[in-house]
Amino acid sequence: MSGKEHPHPGPEWVKSSLSFSNGNCVEVTWRSATACGGDGCVEVGQGPGTILVRDSKHPDGAILGFTQEEWRAFLGGVRNGEFDRYAGD
Numbered sequence: 678m679s680g681k682e683h684p685h686p687g688p689e690w691v692k693s694s695l696s697f698s699n700g701n702c703v704e705v706t707w708r709s710a711t712a713c714g715g716d717g718c719v720e721v722g723q724g725p726g727t728i729l730v731r732d733s734k735h736p737d738g739a740i741l742g743f744t745q746e747e748w749r750a751f752l753g754g755v756r757n758g759e760f761d762r763y764a765g766d
Contacts, residue, residue, distance in 0.1 A: 705722040705724055707721070708720060717734050718733040726744070726745070727742045728745065728747075730743070
């Protein structure tokens with residue numbers, strides 16, 4: 678995945694390799710930070726073995742997919758303040 682657009686049938690469903698033959702799939706529940714002011718937030722969901730990220734203003738737009746390892750590394754950088762310069766003042 679490595680931060681590239683994650684192809685799947687839509688922003689609300691990710692077909693798992695464990696999906697039933699009748700077409701039932703795994704539903705993705707999207708979350709945004711409680712600090713989000715409503716409009717224009719980043720939403721995060723989890724698919725089978727993948728962390729998914731999308732822009733709440735464009736729920737039908739691009740979805741980025743990251744491995745668990747990539748996501749843990751990113752969160753570690755956030756906790757260490759490595760991205761604070763992008764927050765703006």
